[in-house]
Amino acid sequence: MANNITIGLKHELYKACEAIMQAKLLRIKTTITELQQSLNSETKSSAGDKHETGRAMVQLEREKLGQQLAEIQKTIMVLAKINVINTTKTAGLGAVVFTNRANYFIAISAGMLQVHDRIFYAISANTPIGQLLMGKSVGDHIVFKGDPIKIDHII
Template identity: 30%
Template structure:
């Protein structure tokens, strides 16, 4: 049975894989451009262009590393795991919204349900870890009630 949690996890995994592929393609293209540029150019403009390409490549490698780390977190999540306490991989319904404790990822909508993915290191994520259904807490002046944990 494909649950909402399965769909959320699969969606986020696909999104991170797509971004990893896109960043790898951009890095490969920059590497190719730099190699081609090195064959036919000389002088200060050439050095500046190569430096700019190198800086851009470093930025892309950094972003690629972030997405690989996020994918690593998602890959460790077992969507069939049952738990009574909030942990990494939990899909938590609180205040009629769904929070996916995993990695800081963009908000998504699946089957008309808004999902917010948050890191366990975020203020809200840190507060949620270890809580059980029915627990109430407050963060930044907003009171939350944990209605469901998947």
């Protein structure tokens, strides 16, 4: 059974990741809406080819944003699988891993987070460091970019 401090830390890390993803989602959706409005408001000018080229470029941008939106939604689904109440003895999705080099929250790639006056790196299990940490236990060692890293604690 996890204690309240552990649950609080994991919950805050989770909420920080969630806020980052919601901000990205909002940015992409806003840009898609703006592009759609631009596309809808454009009228045919006397320079027909120029108009069609502009529309094609806007359409390509929309497609690119659509792919980014799909990726963000997929990442949000991964985040939703994390149970912040559970603790574990091995590093896996949702684990907070304390090492002699850095602290990691294995969830999504969201970068550096500061919680409880400590720095954590939110990483995906698919990142190189995430792959090295997955399945490891307290006391295990890994080597990342030539640096030896010892796992001190996992929650």
